[in-house]
Amino acid sequence: MTETATSPRINGTRLWDRLQAMADHGATVNGGCNRQALTDTDRAGRDLFLDWCREAGCTIRIDAIGNIFARRAGIDADAAPVLTGSHLDTQPTGGKYDGVYGVLAGLEVIETLNDGDIHTRHPLEVVVWTNEEGCRFDTAMMGSAVWSGGMPLADACALTDREDRNVGDELERIGYRGEEPAEPFPVHAAFELHIEQGPVLEAESLEIGVVTGVQHMSRHRVLINGVATHAGPTPMAMRRDPMMALATLLPALFALAAEQGPDARVTCGFVQARPGSSNTVPEQVELTVDIRHPELARYRALEAGLEAAVQDACARYQLDGRVSRFWEAPGVTFDPDCVGAVAAAVEALGYSHREMVSGAGHDACNLARVAPTSMIFIPCEGGISHNEAEAITPTQAEHGANVLLLAMLERAGVAA
Ligand SMILES: [Zn+2]
Known part of the structure; x- marks a missing residue:
């Protein structure tokens, strides 16, 4: 200069x-x-x-x-x-x-x-x-x-x-x-x-x-479907409760972020249980997952990891889980x-x-x-x-x- x-x-x-x-x-x-x-x-x-x-x-x-x-x-x-x-x-x-x-x-x-x-x-x-x-x-x-x-x-x-x-x-x-x-x-x-x-x-x-x-960014909707049932009569082991899958899923997602290094971002900013009644096992849990990483390979690993973590958590409780990406900015x-x-x-x-x-x-x-x-x-x-x-x-x-x-x-x- x-x-x-x-x-x-x-x-x-x-x-x-x-x-x-x-x-x-x-x-x-x-x-x-x-x-x-x-x-x-x-x-x-x-x-x-x-x-x-x-x-x-x-x-x-x-x-x-x-x-x-x-x-x-x-x-x-x-x-x-x-x-x-x-x-x-x-x-x-x-x-x-x-x-x-x-x-x-x-x-x-x-x-x-x-x-x-x-x-x-x-x-x-x-x-x-x-x-x-x-x-x-x-x-x-x-x-x-x-x-x-x-x-x-x-x-x-x-x-x-x-x-x-x-x-x-x-x-x-x-x-x-x-x-x-x-x-x-x-x-x-x-x-x-x-x-x-x-x-x-x-x-x-x-x-x-x-x-x-x-950085690469995308937002995903996760739907976990189970069976709504009365909170009293159904023993824990006999439920198909999406909340149990969520309890497995969240630590898995944060571990996934940690695996992909300090630049990884995983944010669950919206969670909803349906029907949303305090004495009913929910039939569905919905959450959003925002994923970000500056490196493409690690970003893709986060996306793939999300899908795998949802399927693992759902399989454990015989639930149906779906992930759909609704927004992406390369x-x-x-x-x-x-x-x-x-x-x-x-x-x-x-x-x-x-x-x-x-x-x-x-x-x-x-x-x-x-x-x-x-x-x-x-x-x-x-x-x-x-x-x-x-x-x-x-x-x-x-x-x-x-x-x-x-x-x-x-x-x-x-x-x-
Ligand atoms: Zn500005």
């Missing part, structure tokens, strides 16, 4: 002030944010962002699903942009930083280059993806999915909220149904800077996560050049760091299908996110944005 590329630093005060100003739109009494997709508060947040982008001299494009692209021109008019960004929408009781931080840090990169009169060969572009959270309209990472070809525009526009208002009409109503086609254009490199939303960086006292990919391996640019930036800045795999899905997963992409994480307090208590420090925000700045400059090329 050249000296020119390593010398600029972002203005941490301006970034922090803007994070707080954005949080005023949808501010909750408990210090969080409720700025759900395509509401009036989302419109206000978008308008504020566009005001700042125009003041910074950016050219704005808005596509048919409401994704916003704010471009700072490069020296080479034909070069593909280096893209960064995330989302401005939040959960109903969300925090101030999930998504927003990545968007405003991208804008801060542009402001910093303006301040230093630094010009890049490739254009730089900050993107705001529509409806990342998928709470008001039930599809997470919707805008980036449409843009990257993973979801038809018409399907996204037809999604409705609980009041039966659809995405297309709401885009129109808030003035963000754009003219540009929602489809990929050439992108030279893309970065998404985000809070970790987990406890690892804080626990290890590290400043930056160099994210190399996103893992993503990020682009080595983008990951390398982040690693080089962290080294140049001297920040403590580690490589890591994202435990959650992000817009970058969709982007990675059509463009060289990677992510940068900063710690958040207690690993807490999707919560009004979500917190980061101004220093953490500043350091992450500096990494983004240098990684983008490395990919964009600094004009002499």
Whole structure:
């Protein structure tokens, strides 16, 4: 990296002030944010962002699903942009930083280059993806999915909220149904800077996560069928009780997770006995099992192990057990050049760091299908996110944005 590329630093005060100003739109009494997709508060947040982008001299494009692209021109008019960004929408009781931080840090990169009169060969572009959270309209990472070809525009526009208002009409109503086609254009490199939303960086006292990919994930429904009978007259040995199989199954599942190492995740977040009467042996137990692992072979071993554990537990009590997968998101391996640019930036800045795999899905997963992409994480307090208590420090925000700045400059090329 050249000296020119390593010398600029972002203005941490301006970034922090803007994070707080954005949080005023949808501010909750408990210090969080409720700025759900395509509401009036989302419109206000978008308008504020566009005001700042125009003041910074950016050219704005808005596509048919409401994704916003704010471009700072490069020296080479034909070069593909280096893209960064995330989302401005939040959960109903969300925090101030999930998504927003990545968007405003991208804008801060542009402001910093303006301040230093630094010009890049490739254009730089900050993107705001529509409806990342998928709470008001039930599809997470919707805008980036449409843009990257993973979801038809018409399907996204037809999604409705609980009041039966659809995405297309709401885009129109808030003035963000754009003219540009929602489809990929050439992108030279893309970065998404985000809070970790987990406890690892804080626990290890590290400043930056160099994210190399996103883990494989799937969700499964397990149904164990037995025979309902009176709780009194039937001796234990003569029952066909799905709860007994569950009592065998759960330790087997947690042992399976332990076998596949510290990166394995097995979560049983929903359990229900039917008919659900305290003096009846249940005829059916249903549970969901969420499985995650960054390595494909171990992820597959977890899936196969789940099936085997259910069959073993059921055979022991002569019960019928079924496993069905109802959701899967394949893992993503990020682009080595983008990951390398982040690693080089962290080294140049001297920040403590580690490589890591994202435990959650992000817009970058969709982007990675059509463009060289990677992510940068900063710690958040207690690993807490999707919560009004979500917190980061101004220093953490500043350091992450500096990494983004240098990684983008490395990919964009600094004009002499
Ligand atoms: Zn997010």
